[in-house]
Amino acid sequence: MECPVCGGVLAPWGWARERVLRSGSGVVRLRPRRARCGGCRRSHVLLPVFVLVRRADFAEVIGAALAAKASGAGARTIAARLGKPVDTVRGWLRRFAGRAEQIRAYFTVLLVAAGVDPVPPAAAAGVFADAVSAVVGAWKAAVSRWPLVGEVSPWHLAVAVSHGRLLAPRWP
Known part of the structure; x- marks a missing residue:
């Protein structure tokens, strides 16, 4: 994946905090991936x-x-x-x-x-x-x-x- 800030390559870097989301049919718990850019060294949460x-x-x-x-x-x-x-x-x-x-x-x-x-x-x-x-x-x-x-x-x-x-x- 491409970094939205600098265009560098994103690599896996653990997990973000758990989120509680509301769907039309109830509550869903989600723990999204986190990625880090090799170029600017920033981390990003990858939401679905x-x-x-x-x-x-x-x-x-x-x-x-x-x-x-x-x-x-x-x-x-x-x-x-x-x-x-x-x-x-x-x-x-x-x-x-x-x-x-x-x-x-x-x-x-x-x-x-x-x-x-x-x-x-x-x-x-x-x-x-x-x-x-x-x-x-x-x-x-x-x-x-x-x-x-x-x-x-x-x-x-x-x-x-x-x-x-x-x-x-x-x-x-």
Whole structure:
């Protein structure tokens, strides 16, 4: 693997602390690998593709909340449907809304680059919905070129291409 800081080679370097994550069906304990770069000597925690940086919920749960918001649902309705605290859901929605235009542009470029015959999504009700449509559209474009990508959710692809930082303080 390549170091995200300097491009050097990452080598195994033990394990990170255990994390307790919430999936749609319960609690999951995860102890991710840690790797160290031979070039810059920094260590990195290697999170799986279903986990966002600084989030305790699976990407599918957060993605379901984002898709529901794009469809017009409010934070309280989404929180009740997912069984999550309203403040948690509201935080996801605010973070995504704060960078929705960047996300839309990033995933639209990915859609065009990955698609065999790309068709950008039609304009939606707002920037938030456009960003969600771009994420799903990029996933569909990737599936058209690499069918095995269809075995993962659009939100796994979003985590992978954003390096887990889709809702992190800094966008990649």
